[in-house]
Amino acid sequence: MKFYVPPQIPRLALAFGLFITLFLVLRHFLVPDTFGKYGHYRAASLIDNTLPEIHYAGQQACFVCHQDIEDKKAQDVHSDIHCETCHGPGEKHVVNSKVEKILKPTGREFCGSCHALNAAKLKSAIFQIDLYKHNIGKNCIECHNPHQPWEMKK
Amino acid sequence: MEPHYQHLYDILAHSQGYIFPNEIDLQWGILIVVYPFITGLVAGAFILASLERVFKVKILKPTYQIALLTALSFLLVATMPLISHLSQPQRAYEIMITPHSSSAMAIFGFVYLWYLMVVLLLEIWFDYRHSMVVWANEKSGIMRWVYKILTLGVNDISPRTVKWDRKLGYIITVVGIPSAFILHGYVGFIFGSIKANPWWSTPLMPIIFLFSAMVSGISLVLLVYMIISYFRKQIIDLNVLDSIGKYLFFVLILDFTLEGLDQIQRIYEAGESFEILKLLVSSKLYLTLFVSQGLIGTIIPLVTLAFLQFYKHQIKVRKTMYFIIGILVLIGVYSMRWNVVIGGQLFSKSFAGFTSFKVGLIGLDGTLMAIFWLILPIGILAFLLWLLPPWKMVKEED
Amino acid sequence: MSQSTSTMGNEKVVSSRRKFLKTAATIAGATIGYSWLKSSQVLLHAAEPKNESLPWYGIVIDIQKCIGCGNCAKACKNENDVPKEPFFFRTWIEQYTVKNDGSVDIVSPNGGIDGFEQRVPTEDIFKSFFVPKMCNHCSKSPCTQVCPVGATYEGPEGVVLIDEKYCIGCRYCVQACPYGCRFIHPVKKVANKCTLCYHRLKKGLAPACMEVCPTGARMYGNLRDKNSEIVKFLKEHTTQVLRPHLNTGSKLYYNALSSEVR
Numbered sequence: 001m002k003f004y005v006p007p008q009i010p011r012l013a014l015a016f017g018l019f020i021t022l023f024l025v026l027r028h029f030l031v032p033d034t035f036g037k038y039g040h041y042r043a044a045s046l047i048d049n050t051l052p053e054i055h056y057a058g059q060q061a062c063f064v065c066h067q068d069i070e071d072k073k074a075q076d077v078h079s080d081i082h083c084e085t086c087h088g089p090g091e092k093h094v095v096n097s098k099v100e101k102i103l104k105p106t107g108r109e110f111c112g113s114c115h116a117l118n119a120a121k122l123k124s125a126i127f128q129i130d131l132y133k134h135n136i137g138k139n140c141i142e143c144h145n146p147h148q149p150w151e152m153k154k
Numbered sequence: 155m156e157p158h159y160q161h162l163y164d165i166l167a168h169s170q171g172y173i174f175p176n177e178i179d180l181q182w183g184i185l186i187v188v189y190p191f192i193t194g195l196v197a198g199a200f201i202l203a204s205l206e207r208v209f210k211v212k213i214l215k216p217t218y219q220i221a222l223l224t225a226l227s228f229l230l231v232a233t234m235p236l237i238s239h240l241s242q243p244q245r246a247y248e249i250m251i252t253p254h255s256s257s258a259m260a261i262f263g264f265v266y267l268w269y270l271m272v273v274l275l276l277e278i279w280f281d282y283r284h285s286m287v288v289w290a291n292e293k294s295g296i297m298r299w300v301y302k303i304l305t306l307g308v309n310d311i312s313p314r315t316v317k318w319d320r321k322l323g324y325i326i327t328v329v330g331i332p333s334a335f336i337l338h339g340y341v342g343f344i345f346g347s348i349k350a351n352p353w354w355s356t357p358l359m360p361i362i363f364l365f366s367a368m369v370s371g372i373s374l375v376l377l378v379y380m381i382i383s384y385f386r387k388q389i390i391d392l393n394v395l396d397s398i399g400k401y402l403f404f405v406l407i408l409d410f411t412l413e414g415l416d417q418i419q420r421i422y423e424a425g426e427s428f429e430i431l432k433l434l435v436s437s438k439l440y441l442t443l444f445v446s447q448g449l450i451g452t453i454i455p456l457v458t459l460a461f462l463q464f465y466k467h468q469i470k471v472r473k474t475m476y477f478i479i480g481i482l483v484l485i486g487v488y489s490m491r492w493n494v495v496i497g498g499q500l501f502s503k504s505f506a507g508f509t510s511f512k513v514g515l516i517g518l519d520g521t522l523m524a525i526f527w528l529i530l531p532i533g534i535l536a537f538l539l540w541l542l543p544p545w546k547m548v549k550e551e552d
Numbered sequence: 553m554s555q556s557t558s559t560m561g562n563e564k565v566v567s568s569r570r571k572f573l574k575t576a577a578t579i580a581g582a583t584i585g586y587s588w589l590k591s592s593q594v595l596l597h598a599a600e601p602k603n604e605s606l607p608w609y610g611i612v613i614d615i616q617k618c619i620g621c622g623n624c625a626k627a628c629k630n631e632n633d634v635p636k637e638p639f640f641f642r643t644w645i646e647q648y649t650v651k652n653d654g655s656v657d658i659v660s661p662n663g664g665i666d667g668f669e670q671r672v673p674t675e676d677i678f679k680s681f682f683v684p685k686m687c688n689h690c691s692k693s694p695c696t697q698v699c700p701v702g703a704t705y706e707g708p709e710g711v712v713l714i715d716e717k718y719c720i721g722c723r724y725c726v727q728a729c730p731y732g733c734r735f736i737h738p739v740k741k742v743a744n745k746c747t748l749c750y751h752r753l754k755k756g757l758a759p760a761c762m763e764v765c766p767t768g769a770r771m772y773g774n775l776r777d778k779n780s781e782i783v784k785f786l787k788e789h790t791t792q793v794l795r796p797h798l799n800t801g802s803k804l805y806y807n808a809l810s811s812e813v814r
Contacts, residue, residue: 004314006314006315006318006322007308007310007315008280008283008308008315008318008319008322009322011306011307011308012276012306015306016271019271023250026251027250027251030247030248030251031251031252032252032718035252035702036252038708039702039705039706040252040254040255040702040705041702041703041704041705041715041718042702042715042717042718045705045713045714045715045716045717045718046707046708046713048715048716048717049707049713049714049747049750049751050750050751050754050755051751052632052633052751053751054631054751054752054755054757055630055631055760056627056630056631056752056757056760056763056764058757058758058763059763080766080768081766082763082764084627084763084764085623085763085764085765085766088630089627089630089631112667113621113622113623113667114619114621114766116667118619118620118668118670118680119649119670119672119674119677119679119680120619120620120647120648120649120668120670120680120681120682121619121620121682122616122617124616125616125617125618125619125767126619126767159637159639159738162637162639166638166639171658172646172658172659172660174644174660174685174731174732175638175639175640175641175644175660175662175663175732176639176640176641176726176732176733176734176735177732178639179639179735179736181723181726181727181736182723182727236722239722240720240721240722241720241721241723241736241741241742242719242720242721242741242742243720245701245718245719245720245721246720248700248701248703248718248720249700249701249720252701252702253700253701254699254700254701254702256697256698257697257698257699257700257724258698259698259700259722259724260700260701263700344724347698348694348698348727348728349694349728349730349798350694350727350728350729350730350798351727499727502732503729503730503731503732503814504658504732504814505814506656506658506814507658
């Protein structure tokens, strides 16, 4: 006696087979080339992540031209503060110093962003000033040289 | 194209306490509320149909095909709210070609496909094949070809082959029950596995989702059965309603107990997130949790269903009550989805504050879109009922 | 105890009990011995991947040094083209103020970019401190775990990155991050987060936030190199990660972290 196979089964097997094959073919063409090289991700994405342009040049780039400031800064308490902390992103200025200028912030508010009194700042972490009492009406840089704060201007 | 931030400033003005700055914008909106709601309806409707078949509950026979077709029409739409909420919907296919094995969401794609292709479509196909062959011979023109294609060319309607339809269909049903459990359990797991979110992260989440799914699916089939009978001018069989009502009653008790257990556990353990969650349920979720989900969606239907177990007079009153219960339960389950999805995002992960949520009307993530995805399955169901009318099927001997 | 049972004349019970005790003692002993030998295995820590020639980055933030100037958050937005609106931050600063009555006031106006104005009267302050936040670059990161397509991943250097060309924008990672470090970029429409300025690291530059920090409150370095500055710091200080109970394998270590911080 021949083993009976109901006609539904081969037909459904064919339909599912077609469906799965189609899926596998599509998958083959759609999966990105470098996917799974290092892990479950597109390895090329590692390179993509290095592509954005930098905006902050890093202070070594500044010192190439501004050796004098480096020397000045080194003598005082602002020595560890990098140029772009106050002067803002400088990469464009490094590339094209004629056209692109950097920030030269002035004003009590700006210095206060670090030096204003706040209970959350440790005394050991930063020298703090009560902006509402200390030489009101005067600009900080009238007395202090920002690159050498304790070299008081006369 | 510059995005508009005004609505974010509005939300910022309404936030309370401290929230992480990135949390002001709610990530998952109303569409993600609709998504587990629809999936739940599918799983619930299917489980009701399977009950009839596997446990041979004769009385539910008139609802069997209705439940299956309801499940199918909602399942076809189930992924749409998900896809339409993506910010890169054109990349949705990636989830199938490079699924990340540790992601609940990626595996859901396959659970979904399995359930659609292997369970629902096959079961319906086996169930309708005999009738479709007959219809193909009766009809002419394009409909003849539609049915011919739907049979996949298997035209054999000898008793032996037809018997195999039933045998294979039975096997699929048996496979289908755990599949339906997995399908909706998995939806619960998508939320339950997020350890960063204490409102979601509970091992009970998949089970709670499953039982509320069953509750909502059963209610939906109850409603669909009543509405179809109304349009076909058929008398609604009260025995069917009573029988569905009994199942609804028991599953609702289970659902209520599980959700109660979950909350009691939370309250008793009172972990680091307790204070913020307490504030959440007593303020932001008060209406949707206690009133909409608890009172309207659970307590009132439970009491009414208990009452209907004893009260056996006044057929018209009972039918009306069943209809109202069905609607109330659906409102309750929808609110439950809302409370989980939206509730889980209203409090900050800093546990120190709340953001606020105002659902928009238009746009890809708006109310109109959500309503559309809820109405579409009803349209599909109407079409399926026209294409594959259960009442015109070829009667078979048992 | 076995003595008293033997006087009851039931040798069989005794011998089987003795056997049981022996087995139990062996198992217990072995378990204790094993757990002692393997004790470090159950600690919550960021497990360093082996046999790699690349550095494996970690971060230290010293809360005692942070003065809340906001330069880091500002520089981050400049460097990484993050919209200036106060809803999107790869890094931000929080100010915690514990009051004398024990309640905690937390603020982060515009992520700290515009600085902080103390709103609690001085006489009510028990203590106050700043906490800079950024991606923890977890080694068991919940965000990469849930990404359905592999569009976010931990790179070979231990930096958690995003594939902007592959992200589908499902926002699951945003939900999964316990630290609130992720957001959907409103223009690019994909997930966005701190990359530890991967593009700068690869050019030998420090991350923008660390380049501009005036007090050196932030530090990054190679955890693999046991002589590196960061490893030295970790040895000499009592550091803590955020939410250690979530076992995210965070590689962002805070010095002097207070228990109020989430």
